[in-house]
Amino acid sequence: MTDRFVLAVPSKGRLMEQTLELLATSGLKLKKTGSERGYRGELEGLSSVEVAFVSASEIAWYLKTGRAHMGVTGEDLIREQISDAGERVEFQKKLGFGYADVVVAVPAFWLDVRTMADLDEIAGEFRREHGRWYRVATKYVNTTRRFFAAKGVTDYRIVESLGATEGTPAAGTADLIVDITTTGATLAANGLRILDDGVILKSEANLVTSNAAEWTPRGREAQNVIMAALGV
C-alpha cells in the first residue's frame, strides 16, 4: 500500500474520455506514468496524488475498501455495490456526464401493467398460471431488491444477468428486467416499456470520496486542491 492520495478514474470508454476532459478543462494536468499502457498516472504539481486507472465498476470497490480516497464513477455502480453507501462514501459532485437511468421495464404488450402496484397485482395470477414467481433479469441485484421492497413487491425472483439483459424476456429466461438506459431505444427495440413509476435512479458520473480510506493532512490538502479545481 502507498501513503499517497489515490484518485481512481475509469480506465476505458466514454467515461474515461469524459473524465480526462473534465480534469484537463479544470486545469489538472494528468500524466500517465509507468508502462506504455499506463494504469497509473499523476497530476502535475500535486506530487502526493497518485491516479489509478480502474474499470468503472471496480472503482466502487476501491472506495468502499479505502483503497482509493477519491474516485469518479456512476452513482448506479456505487449504490449497487455499497449497501451502506451513505456511511462509507460521500458524493461530492455530480459531473454532468455518464447519464444513465436504472429502470424497471416490462414487455410492452402488458397493457395491464403500468405501475409497480400493477406488477405486484399480477404476481399471484402469474404464479398460478406458470407455477413459479416471475423472474427479473438484472445486474443490479441489490438495487432491484431495495426498490422492489420499498414498493411492496415481494413475490418475484431475480436472475442475475451479466449482459444483453434487454433480450432476456424474448429469450424466455426472464419476464421483466431492471437495467440502465439512456434513450430507451434499446428497450423499445426489444419490445419493452418502462413502468410509469419504474425509474429507480437517475444516475450520472459523480466525484466521490471514501470514508474508509486513511486520510492524512497531505491527503486532505490534495483533496481540497482537486475539489477547488473541479468547483466543488
Place this chain on the structure above:
Amino acid sequence: MAAETAKKFEALEAQAQKLMSVFIKAGYEAVSPAIIQPADVFLDVIGETLRARTYVFTDPDGDELCLRPDLTVPTCRLHMERHGAGSAKARYCYNGPAFRFQPVGSDGAHPREFRQAGIESFGAGDREKAEAQIVATIIDALRAAGLKDVRLRIGDLGLFRALMAAAEMPERWRQRLNHHFWRPDAFRAELKRLTAPSAKSLQHIPAELLADLDPVDPVRSERQLVAFLDAHKIEITGARSIHEVSQNLLSMVADAKADPMPAKTAALIESYLEIEAPARAAGARLRDLMRDKGIAIPAALDVYHRRLQLLSELGIDVVHAEFSAEFGRSLEYYTGFVFEIVAPSLGDASPIAGGGRYDDLMSAVGCTEDVPAVGAAIHTERLLAAVTGGGP
C-alpha cells in the same frame, strides 16, 4: 457475532442438551438436516426479501446453494426424502446453526450465525391439539434451560381467512386482499381503493381499446386486444400469454364498473386487524365485533377457543397471553396459529422462541399431498443471554 468465546460455546452446548432432552422425552425424534441446501426451494418459499439475508453461492458445478437461513424448510425436505408424498405422521427435533446476513451489522441479539433448537410436527390431524403441544413443549424446554419469566404472544391467521371468506365481495378482491395481507401498507391502500367510487382508474388503457373490452364477452375482448396490438405493432413476447393480459384488463374494467366495497365491510376488516387484547378477552371482542357487523365465523372462533382451552389444560398461563390480530403478518409462510415467546429482559424485538402452523410449506417443497404442519424454534443465543442475565 462470528467469533465466540470457548466458554460461551460450552454454555450453548450444555443448554442445547437440556433443550434436546426435553424434546426427545416429549416424543420428538432428533434429526440433523443438511446445513448446505439447494437455494431454489428456499427462494421460492421465502422470496427475494429473505434472499437478501441468505448466504447464496454457486458451487463449481454451477448449482445454486445456500447456507440454511432456518431449519424448518430443511426439516420439511428431510421428511419428504424419507416419506415421499410426505403425508406420514412424524415429529422431529433439531439443534444446529442457521445463517442470516444482518444488514445493520451483526450484534449479540442479531448474529449472522446463530443456533436454532426446534421441533416440527407433520401430519397431525387434530390441529389445535398439535399446536398446543408445540407451545407446551417449547415452554417446558425454556424452563428446563432456566428461563423463569416467559410471556406468550399469539395470533391466528385462520381468523382473518375466515373473516375474508365470510365478508361479501367479488372473488378477485378477496384474492388481492389476501395477497396484500403480508404488507400492511399495501393492504390498507388496497382497502381504501376498493371503497372509493370507480375503484380503479382506467385512464392508462387506450380509449379505443377500452371501448372494446367487455367482461361479459371475454373471447371477443381478447380478439380485439390482439387486433389492437397488431395495429400498433406491439409484439407479444415472453412467458405471459395474451390471454392472461386480456383477463387482467377485463377484471380492471369489471372493478371500475362494480359498486365500491361498502364502508361497513372495510370497517369490519380494519377493526378486526386492530384487535389487541389478552387472549380470552380477545375472543369475546371478536364475537361482539362480528355480531355487530352481521357476520358469523363460528368455526374459526371455536377453533380459537378450543386451542386456548387445550393450552390451559397443558398448564399454560393463557390468562396472561396476549392476542394480536396483526401478529404473524410479517411471516409469509404461516397459515394459521402463530406464537412468540418474549422474555421481558430482551424485549419484543428479540423474541426468544417462535413458531406456528404452515400447512402450505410441504407442498412448496414438492409434496403432492396436503400435509398439516406446525413447528417452533428457539433462538438459543438469546435464551442463554436471558438466563444468564448478561446482555444479549
